[in-house]
Amino acid sequence: MGDPHRVGIVGLGVISRAYLDTLAHHPEISIVAVADLDATRSAEAAATIPGAAAVGVADLLARPDVQTVLNLTIPAAHAELSLAAIDAGKHVYVEKPLAVTFPDGRAVVDRAAAAGVRVGCAPDTVLGTGTQTARAAIDGGLIGRPLAASAVMVTPGHERWHPHPDFYYAPGGGPLLDMGPYYLSALIHLLGPVRAVTAAASRLRPERVVGSGPRLGQRIPVQVDTHVSGVLEHASGVLSTITTSFDGVTTTAAPIEVHGETGTLAVPDPNYFDGEVRLCPLGGDGWRVLPPSAGYREGARGLGLIDAVRADATRAPRAGGDLALHVLDTMTGLLRAAAEGRRIALTTTVRRPSPVPLTPTGEWQGR
Incomplete structure (x- = not known):
């Protein structure tokens, strides 16, 4: 070793x-x-x-x-x-x-x-069995040609649990820059890079109240948009919609759904490494759960660093800087599109990271 x-x-x-x-x-x-x-x-x-x-x-x-x-x-x-x-x-x-x-x-x-x-x-959560099993299903043709997708993240805001939540509402914070990397990284793993975006955003509450810790009850200013909805034009022609919000209590929407010519795939929350991947084929009898077929089993934060250390001349790190830059380009493009009321063409692209084969827990943990 x-x-x-x-x-x-x-x-x-x-x-x-x-x-x-x-x-x-x-x-x-x-x-x-x-x-x-x-x-x-x-x-x-x-x-x-x-x-x-x-x-x-x-x-x-x-x-x-x-x-x-x-x-x-x-x-x-x-x-x-x-x-x-x-x-x-x-x-x-x-x-x-x-x-x-x-x-x-x-x-x-x-x-x-x-x-x-x-x-x-980060995020390296998309290297787990949740996103990677969904990718294997798409690449294996289980939904036919992908046509569209949706991603939804709705929470009341992190001030309810974080003792020092100020940075979530300062420049560089907000639901898109904070949580968007999970959903956008997953969409790029699943469907490839984004070429252009449009969006709308809102900021309807000027302050938030700290809900835990020694600063319980303190009010903090909101300096960023707290609800962002956008449309992603993937280079493949697929259209994805994304909503990230600190302005809702909860949602019943699937974290990610991918719609193809012959089926729809429900993808688990990319904030986590695993979760059920469900398939509803056209003309079938409803939803069925797909067994894990790809990804690191029982992944944990820091796995992306281990994956990078193991990379070599034949394989780039799967949670690499080029992907992170493309995600950042997409997020800042969405915010510009919302602020300027127009379509924004992105300046970067990226190759989909190599897929993760189904990897036992002990193997990535080095046991």
């Missing part, structure tokens, strides 16, 4: 726990350093990881033993830290989104290419 890949983590907020649960004891990964603006959090995290040092951000970037920087900072800091890591000669794997503006995301990908280092980016 060789020596483990050495990782330094910057940002030890809520999401870091999920990554640490996956990576801290993986035989192919060695977390050698952690850093956070809050030194107490760094020390607490390091204490749970054998061999990891709690250091400052600059010290982590300067360490010669760090091969990849896992960037778990808030979205507004993603590009700045990723660029600094690239300039230090490190590979980067960043929590979604790649950046909060398209020019910043473009700079990250271009500078990494010039430096000869890799960029990876």
